[in-house]
Structure formats: C-alpha cells, structure tokens
Amino acid sequence: MSHTVVILAAGQGTRMKSARAKVLHEVAGRPMLGWVLDAAIATRPSAVMVVVGHEAEAVRASLPAGVSSCVQEPQNGTGHAVAVAMAAIGELDPDHTVLVIPGDTPLIGGETLARLVEGHHSSGAAATVLTAVLDEPAGYGRVVRNDDGAVVAIVEQRDADAATLEIKEVNSGMYAFRAGDLEARLAELRPDNDQGEYYLTDVAAGSVELGRMVRAIVADATQIAGVNSHAQLAGASAVARRAILETLMAEGVSVVDPARTYVDHGVAVGAGAILHPGVHLHGASSVGAGAMVGPDVYCEDSTIGPGARVWYSVLRSASVGAECEVGPYASLRPGTVLKKASKAGTFVEMKKTVLGERAKVPHLSYLGDATVGERANVGAGTITCNYDGFEKHETHIGDDAFIGSDTMLVAPVTIGKGAFTGAGSVISKDVPEDGLGVERSDQRVIPGYAARRRARYRKRDG
C-alpha cells in the first residue's frame, strides 16, 4: 500500500530569535529539514509535500528534486497546515495513508517512520500516533490506551487529571492517517482554543470520539525530540554527530575523541583512518583509508587521499592526494590539488594551484594560480605575485625545479624543468630549463657599523 508524507515546516522558531526559518537551522552540518526529509524518503513514499511558511523561499530552495511544497499563509495551526497540504496534494484514495511529521524533529529515523506506516497498514486504523515513553513527560500530551492497547484519548497537559498526568506515554506529533478519515476530520476541525488555531491533535481526537480505531506505536524517546531553542539544537547536534561517528567507528575508523569530532552526514571515511580531536569534515568531503587527520583540521568540500597526514590545517574545495603531508598550519583554498606524496608544510597557503607528485612546499609560502612540477622544491618564503593590482596571472614551475628561498615569482612567468632561482630574487622573466634565474646586488660588508650606531644611540640617550 502506498503512502504520502506531509512535513510541517512553516514555523518561525521564535525561541531561536533568528530571522531564518526554524527548520533551516543546522544539526551536524545540515538543516534540520534535511534530516527529516531523509527519514521521510527512506520510507519510499509515493509523494512528499512540505508545508512552508516563514522564509518560504529559502525553505523551498533547500528541497531536493522530487519533493513538492505548498505555502501556509497565514500560519493557523498544524491542522490548518495539513489541510493546506491535502488541498495541494489533490484527490487521494480514501484508503491511502498520509504520514504527517513535523520538520523540526531532526533525530527521527527512517526505520521508525517505516514502522509507523507498516503498523498503521496492518491494523487498518483510522489514525496511528507515534508515541514515546518519557521519564519526565511533563508538558507533553498523554496517550491514554484501553486494555487492547487502542488509543482512547490524547490529553494535553493542561487538561489532564492527576491519574492522567502519571501516564508516561506521550504524543510525538507524528501520525499516520487513513486519507479518508483525515479529510473528514480536517473538514470538521474548529479553532476552539485561545489561539484560534486549528490543531492536528484534534484530528486524532476526533477519530477517537467517533469510535474509529486509533492505534499507537512506540518510538525511542530520542527520536521524537523537537528542536525549539538553540540549546535543543546543540543537544540534537551532539546526538546526530555521535550517531554518524558510531557508524564510522563500526566501519573501522579510529576516532580518538568522538565528543570533539565533527563529521557531517554523508562524509565517507576509509577503514584504518584516524580522526584526532578537533577535526571538522563538512560538505562533500572524504577521507581515504589509513589517513591521519587532525588534531584541529577544518575540511570543507575536500578530499584527503589514502595514507595522507593532514593536521592543524584548513582545507576548502581542495584535493589532497595519497600519502601527502599537509600542515601543521597550512591553508588550502579552492582549486588546490596536491598530487601523490606531495607536501604543503608549515605556514603555506595555496589557491588554484596544482602540486605535482613528490613536489614540496615546506614553509612560509603563498602559491596562487600556479602549477608546480613533479619533485620540484619550493623554498621558504616563495610567493607567486599573481595579482598586479588589476588582474590575476599564472605561474608555472617545471619538474625538478629548485626555487630558492624568498623568490618572488612575478606572474605570468615560467620556470623551466630542473631550473634554479637564487634566494631573494624577484623573477619577472622566464627561466629556461636547467638554467638559473637570479636578481641580486653584491653583498657589502661595513665593518664597525653596528658598533658606531650603538655608540651614537648611547650618546644621544646618555
């Protein structure tokens, strides 16, 4: 039997005190809504409809292909939101299942939602509510069951008597509905409350009142937690990060301190890799088998090859090949490609630069818009003067070249294969293969200069 998912993502997140839509706040590097969508899509629904409201355009822009959206305006409660969604979805077979979930429960798992849908199908209920058992249920709606386990009431905290308050099974706000029952109940919904809003809880309650079968399925308490504040956001992020790392560790990755390692959903890390504390792996990043990463590495949209060692460095849209060494204290900016066994050492920055196999840039250098040949050695203090104040230009360094310390490579310029440059030279003309380029005056030595200067200062200050 097929089903449709409705995700409620119209809220503003007033308690976040943020202009952003609440569901776009990030948990472990991706918007909450992305996590919820993943769980929804994992149930293989026939369609997904996201109800958007505040910051509607930004929320829509975050949706993957194949997911529909509709706008709830004004935001008149969760029941109203579902009614808007049902109108947008169009006619459904009355026996079709509609799964309704909030957009701000990033820890919900796909297998839990699948269990909800399957349980709903097999019982033939009008509505099935996902619940959880909490040690401290205060604030939540309580789920009252009869001896058969059927739901006979969902009672809000404020309406509950003492006996009901003792119940620890609570409503998660996630439901599977029979489409026919959902539509009939939505049509009957009235805003009989102080806020004048239409509540989804009343849909389930309405089915109960009419004697229709309502069931409940219990989920892990962690999974139903909604995020309504930055503190809850931080808490959910910690749980999500830990789950990502548990998966990596089970696959053979060493994580020295999981509480201090920040890996986004979807980042692949090979077996035998070691992640030291303070590592951030974000976006479309990957780490090869046996690589050592960290301490203190920020890696965004970058690949780190097998057996590489990257520590105390920042990588953005960079590619680090197998067995490369990066850091401590390197910054690899977009377009940097380090081929196999090459090195970007200490206080080295690169941008749009390709470093050939076994080439080395050990210290204090800036290379931009450059290519460096295989086995070339770039001395400390080398800078590609790639910007003349008006335009960017390219630098090319041949295989086996030896760039002397403090060489200024005034681009566009080419250093031939096997060529040398003298330390401290400004190289503005090409150097041929196996040649030397040097720009230097003669060194002068002035005996006694320092002694005389000291004496002068001493006299003046004396």
Place this chain on the structure above:
Amino acid sequence: MSHTVVILAAGQGTRMKSARAKVLHEVAGRPMLGWVLDAAIATRPSAVMVVVGHEAEAVRASLPAGVSSCVQEPQNGTGHAVAVAMAAIGELDPDHTVLVIPGDTPLIGGETLARLVEGHHSSGAAATVLTAVLDEPAGYGRVVRNDDGAVVAIVEQRDADAATLEIKEVNSGMYAFRAGDLEARLAELRPDNDQGEYYLTDVAAGSVELGRMVRAIVADATQIAGVNSHAQLAGASAVARRAILETLMAEGVSVVDPARTYVDHGVAVGAGAILHPGVHLHGASSVGAGAMVGPDVYCEDSTIGPGARVWYSVLRSASVGAECEVGPYASLRPGTVLKKASKAGTFVEMKKTVLGERAKVPHLSYLGDATVGERANVGAGTITCNYDGFEKHETHIGDDAFIGSDTMLVAPVTIGKGAFTGAGSVISKDVPEDGLGVERSDQRVIPGYAARRRARYRKRDG
C-alpha cells in the same frame, strides 16, 4: 530590613597545592571570589566585608570598589573569621541581618542568597541555614528538623548516629544571622575540638541549644558546592560555562558545541551569531550580531563586529569591525583596529595597526605601528621594519595603495595614496601619491647553471 554580607576568603587551598589564595583560582575565566561577590552584591546589602588571610594583598587587590576587607591572622577557624569581620564592621542593630558565605562556592546564585535573606527576615529566626538535599550526603553535616520544619540540630558526619546519617538534607555553610544573636554566640564560642579552632557551625548550634528559633531554607545542590581541589575547580567551571552559554543561546546565539566553547561571564554576544567549537571569549570582549566566530579562536579584551568572520585566530585587545574577515591563522595584537569590511587573512600578524575600510592584508605579513588607508592592498610577504634595534617607528600607507609582495617598509616611511611598490623592494624613502617605489637589480639568467651544478655534485659524490 537591611543586611550585611560577610565572605570568608582566608583559606589557602592546601589541596590545590598552589601558592595562590584558594578564592583567586579561576572558574570560567574569573576568580571564584568574583562569582561569590556578584551573588552577594545582587542581594543589595548595606555592606560587604571580605575576611582575607593567605595571600591577603592579592585577594584585596581583586576586590571591587565599595567592598571592605579585614585580615584574619592567624586563621583560627570560620567562627573566628566571622568574629574578626564583626569587629571590623563595628556596631550593628541587634535586629540587623548578617549573611555569612564562604568565598569558595562560585556557583551560588544571587537569587538563592536573596531567598535566604528574605526567608530569614520573614521568620524572625535567630539564625537561618541554607541547606541542600543530596543523594550522597556523606561527609556533610546533617540538618535535623522537627515537625514544624525548625532546625533542632546540625550534626557533623563523625558525630551522627545511624538514623541521622540517613538524613539527606545537609548544611551548606551559608547562614543568615540576627546580628544580636550572632554576636552573643560568637562571644560564647570555644575551640573545643582537636584542631583548637572556632567553628561557625557551633554558632548555629548554640542558638538551637538556647531554644532560639533556627530555620533552614533549601537550595539547589549545585549551588552550594565548595571548591577544594583542581578537579572540583574543573567541575565548577564546566557548570558555570554551561550556564553562561544557556543564557546566550536563549538570547539567540548558536553554539555548535557548548561543551567546547569557553565564554567568560560578562561577554556580550549578539543574536544570530554562531560560535563554533574551540572558541574562547575572555575578559572585556564582545561579538556582534550575526558574526561567525571559530573554530579555534582565542579572543581576549577584543571586539568582533556584526557580520564579521573570525576563525583559527588569536585576538588580544583588538577591534574587528563589521563584516571583516580574520584568519585562518591570524594574530591581532593590542592596538589593532580593523575598520569595516577589511581583511587580515592567513599568516598575518598585526600590532598597533589601523586597517582602513575594505583594506586587505591577505597573506604572510607583519604590520606593526602602522596605518593602512581605505581599499589599500598589502601584498603577501610585506613587513613593516618598525624596529631598528633601538626604537620603534611608524609606517603610513595611503588609501588605494598597492604594496607589492615582499615589500620591506623601513619605518619611518610613508606610501602615498594610490602609490605602488614593486615586489621584493626595500622601501626606506617615502613614495609620493600615485608614484611607484621600487628597489631591485636586473634579473640575470644563466643558462645551464643548474645542469652544471648537478653534474659537479654527481661527480664529487660519485
């Protein structure tokens, strides 16, 4: 009714194995005593008297204006300390309230102390003890109450029988006393114990024995925790840091990992700002709305403007304007001012330097004692030679100037508006507006040099 606060801060903290007075050890970036003083002052007392002993001068130097101190010498117990304080305070109305609190309970809250004072006033008791209910009360003095809730005994662990050991309500060591009763009991105090010391607990016990009314008020267990070791110091710091961050998060700040974020009491952070892991905000620092700070930023006595991005950097007494970019890997030392939308990039150090709006210092530079005009571009490897071995001198760079890579600016020197300097130049004379300053020889190219050198080495080693 007014009250006076006595803070007991004479202890040495033997278990800290430190020369410092115990109360000067820091919790979340400030001395323990500072936290206790804040709580005391929040009760709006008529006076605050701090009893100092070990490292008396250092403790006194840490006190804010309006707080008095007296010296307990020798340190003959807590009862003796209060007697010293009462002598220093001078005559008090017998109905005046004296609040006595230890200096090593940094988590005590002002609202809790206020509740103690108010409860004491409203009951008219001779003494009111602040208590807490502990799951594991072992080691603490137990508070025995009668059916009316009045305190009938405070029994030390060593003197307690089995029934008393079952009591989980414990003495915090914080009290509100009626001044008349306090003075009478202090006068009767005897050092009847192995240490020969005068104990404050005996003051409360004395009132009970005389049939005077003694009440108890229960506080949260966290708040009464004393710090007697580095492990307890670390624990208290974690609690204090978390509380600071909870407040910021409630105000709309995103804290990616609250367990790895270190913000001092009193640091303001604007709504919408994001604090990444490894951020330290110390002293008189502030962060503007929407700024992104971290990962791994140390910020001491510095301001970060709205919308700025500061990461992997160290800031001390620096001012970073709105929309500036700092790092990765920048060090901004005292006197650095970055005006709006300017940039201090990678491997950049600044000291006593003002960077104009939209000016950029992207890479590998040291600027000290300098001013940089608006929109100026300072090339990689630029250094202000501000120290000649004897004195510091200033460098001035005009608006829209373009400083070539590896320029040495030998101060005092001025680069005019819109002027250029050639890469690799030592600039020791001023460059006029729109002019070029360059210091360079002609580049020579020596064909075959590298090949010959290689051959020579091969021959020698062959």
Place this chain on the structure above:
Amino acid sequence: MSHTVVILAAGQGTRMKSARAKVLHEVAGRPMLGWVLDAAIATRPSAVMVVVGHEAEAVRASLPAGVSSCVQEPQNGTGHAVAVAMAAIGELDPDHTVLVIPGDTPLIGGETLARLVEGHHSSGAAATVLTAVLDEPAGYGRVVRNDDGAVVAIVEQRDADAATLEIKEVNSGMYAFRAGDLEARLAELRPDNDQGEYYLTDVAAGSVELGRMVRAIVADATQIAGVNSHAQLAGASAVARRAILETLMAEGVSVVDPARTYVDHGVAVGAGAILHPGVHLHGASSVGAGAMVGPDVYCEDSTIGPGARVWYSVLRSASVGAECEVGPYASLRPGTVLKKASKAGTFVEMKKTVLGERAKVPHLSYLGDATVGERANVGAGTITCNYDGFEKHETHIGDDAFIGSDTMLVAPVTIGKGAFTGAGSVISKDVPEDGLGVERSDQRVIPGYAARRRARYRKRDG
C-alpha cells in the same frame, strides 16, 4: 609466594577492521597491551609471558625487556593459548600461581590484580576468578556462588536459565590458577563447541566439577571492560585520560577542561602549571611548574620549562626552556632548543636550531640547522637558506646580533657578535663582529607610475 603472569594477546580484533593486532590499538596514547603489561608488572611477578598471534612480530616488538613471548598458531581459543604459554614457561611448582589476563582490557589496575593474587594465595583455591557486578550483565558469563561465597558455576549467557540470568556478578576472563590444577585441567580440555575451540572458562568450570575450591574476587566494573570495537576504544581512552588528569590535578595542576585535554601516561607536569583546552602531551614529554600550555598545543617528546608560555603551537622533540614564549602559531621541529627566556613567536618554524638566552624570533621566520646567540634579535621574514638543493648547511648568529627583516642567510654563513644585517638582504658571506652586512640596490621612485598604469588599464577595459 611467587606468581607468573600470562597475557593473552593473540587476537586480531576483527571488529576493529584493522590490519593491526587488536592489542596494539592505542588508549590514551599507548597500546592497550602496554597498559595491561604495566598492571601485570605492578604485581611483581616472577615472570610475564605474552601469547601472540596476529601480527606477532609487531606485538613482540612492543614488549619491554624482561617480558617473554610465545606464538599461538593457529589461534584455537583462550584455553589453547594458555596451554601454549604453559609449554613455553616450562615446569612450575604445582603450588605456584599463574595469573591469566587478556591483553585487551586496558583499564585493569595493578592493585586489582595484586588483590586477585593475594586473595588466591590466602584462600588456597585451585582457581580464583576476577568478577564484577554489572547493572546490565547481558552477554557476560554469570558467576554462581554458594552460601560460602565459593563459585559453584560459571554459566555462559546462552546456557543460563531465567534465575541465572538475574545474577549480576559476571566473569571478567581474568583468573589466578594454582599451576598444578591449571595444567591438569588444560590437559583434559576438549573443544566441545561450535567453533571447535579450547576455552579457558572450561578450565575453571572443570575445577568446580571436580570439587576443587574456586573462589571469586570482585573488581570495579570499569576495570574489567574489554575493548572489541573502535567505540569501546574511544570509551576506554576517555576513562584512561581522565584518570591521568585526576592524578595531575591532585598534584596541583590546573586543567581548565579535563574532557578536552590529552595527556599520555608518564608525562610529568609540575604543580601550578595550567593546561588549557586542546592540549596534547604525548610520549616523553614534560611540563615544568607554573608553565601555561595551550590552548591548542601538540607536544610530542618535548620538554616545556618552568614558567614557560606555549600556546597554539606544535612541538616535536624540542626543548623549551624556563620562561620562554612560544606561539601563537609556532612549529618547533626535532632538535630545537630554546634556552631560558627566549622566544619563538608567531609563524615561526625551527628545526635543529639552538636559540640562546633571551634571544627572540618574533615573526614569520624559518630557522634550520642554526645557532642563535644570547639576546640576538631575528627580524620578521628571516630565513636560513640551509638547503642548496643538494646538501644542508649551518648558520651561526652571534650574541646580540640584529638580523634585519627579510634577511636570507645563505648557509654556510656566520653573523658575528653584535653585527647587523640590512632588511631585505641576501647574506651569502660572513659578517664580522659589530659589522653590517647588506645587499641592496638603490630605491627608485617613479612619479605618476601608478596613475599611468591605472589609466592604461581603464582604457584597455573601457
């Protein structure tokens, strides 16, 4: 009475998905087996025999002098492993004690093992099993005792009835055996199980069946935890690190955030030192009294002297003297020695370099294969050109020398005492004492150059 320890270290750690032997995976910076060996050796045994299997050579190479090893090949179960060990040990007095412990329980303490051995001796049992009481014993073998406390059965989870499953005392897999009983039972051992392996548990069970006395001694649950996955490895590491830090804190070290401080076993830290978050102290490292280390320091095989301040830096096989300053952002590589009160500042890298007392290298420098005299000042941008593409050469800088900014020191070269070098100079010839070495052209100023260039670009693009 003397005893021999057998450590079972043949396992591969399939669930680690690692080519390495399981016991070589690191907990708080040292292999698990190292921790277990320490605990074993602390019991002062007459001999220690380690049974190795997977990656036998690597495991053997990790053993300290005085520890024997034997190879179990194939790995036919723990009982088989002990039989291999007994054969390798040779004949033992029947009353001799054999302590058998797994190699993958890094948290076991020496005092616990000593208690096991002593309890075994004093009871005269045939076997004594170390146990722990777990809240959640599922998966472990349960220890069934009679009214005298003697062990009457050790029942595996799969064989346990409902009553036995309620028992919370579990088998740790650590035993003390009477050698005579152990040998007799090993000889009777049969691989009567699905895996066809010989199990050590059957040895203890065999003694029970024969009516021999088997006792149990209870240990702390934390100590018996085995490591079978990267998640458990991370968990054990956290416990081990915390224990190391608890010891340091008790000795007077301030640890700002123990959850984010990584100190290896054996690293000495002096009283009054402060370790900030993100500090890693590995290998043969030490920190002197009153030093401030961190945030974010990686220190491997290096010493930090009393009162030094090291932050945001990486040290490997380096020696930092008393009252030195290092960082933020320095990299000290092997062979670096900083004498008293010297400074390696920001963006400074050193290798095989000795810095004299009070010498300073404040910014943006690379010094390799160099000596720097007392009180010398090395300007920003200074680089020792120690590698000519073929060989490394040395640089010597005298006392009180002043190296101008951006000086290239082309080694081999010597700068005399008190000498100066001019900013931007390439120094390839020695500079005598008190002299000046300078390599520079005259600065030219070309008025209007920048204006003309701008006009040209504007015209071209216009």
